[in-house]
Amino acid sequence: MTRKSVTAQYPDAQPELPPRSRGVIGLFEENCTVCMLCARECPDWCIYIDSHKETIPAATPGGRERSRNVLDRFAIDFALCMYCGICIEVCPFDALFWSPEFEYAETDIRDLTHERDKLREWMWTVPAPPALDPGAEEPKELAAARKTTEKLATAAQPESQPPAQSKPQPPAQPESERPDRAESQRPARTESERPARGGATEPGEGES
Numbered sequence: 001m002t003r004k005s006v007t008a009q010y011p012d013a014q015p016e017l018p019p020r021s022r023g024v025i026g027l028f029e030e031n032c033t034v035c036m037l038c039a040r041e042c043p044d045w046c047i048y049i050d051s052h053k054e055t056i057p058a059a060t061p062g063g064r065e066r067s068r069n070v071l072d073r074f075a076i077d078f079a080l081c082m083y084c085g086i087c088i089e090v091c092p093f094d095a096l097f098w099s100p101e102f103e104y105a106e107t108d109i110r111d112l113t114h115e116r117d118k119l120r121e122w123m124w125t126v127p128a129p130p131a132l133d134p135g136a137e138e139p140k141e142l143a144a145a146r147k148t149t150e151k152l153a154t155a156a157q158p159e160s161q162p163p164a165q166s167k168p169q170p171p172a173q174p175e176s177e178r179p180d181r182a183e184s185q186r187p188a189r190t191e192s193e194r195p196a197r198g199g200a201t202e203p204g205e206g207e208s
Helices: 037-041 086-090 116-125 140-156 181-185
Strands: 024-027 047-056 066-077 096-099
Touching: 024 116, 037 047, 037 086, 066 116, 086 096, 096 116
Parallel strands: none
Antiparallel strands: 024 096, 047 066
8 A cells, every 4th residue: 555556568568377267278188188178067067078989809819899089079169167176176196277368369159169289289388286395295106106116126125135144042951960850841730629727648658
């Protein structure tokens, strides 16, 4: 309030957009598997996808043939799009990205439907992802790959390492000092088997 307002003379002065601004959607066609998740989750139904199936011959003799989806058309009608970003969030293969470009106004509303080739061109304007925080945890994919590499390196080491030293054994006792094995293995008497006080003898004692 203490200084005058300044009007940016657009288009001579380009605005400074935030790094996560939502301008237009770019398509990375190589990652698209035609799963149709983006088209089904779009609340405006502004995504149009056409595809067909191709049969891949077996890689080995006697193997099974496989089929894959081939993308024929991928179009987004930006006259209907409300830039909610649901299509980008639900894409499981990272085929859709936000681009900060916003200068794609048209005089004809039909030209706001961008086909696959046009969406591919927007990918060149997608900024690189920000660097990770130095104090952040290591990604799970990198941690799993590192552990696998360490296991393989450990298994590939030659078995030339010296054996672990065993604990020293105590010296053996002489035969005279060893307790009688039969005496040590004799079970202890119970209360019922012990002789009663007052001079009573066990059964069998005193008989000639």
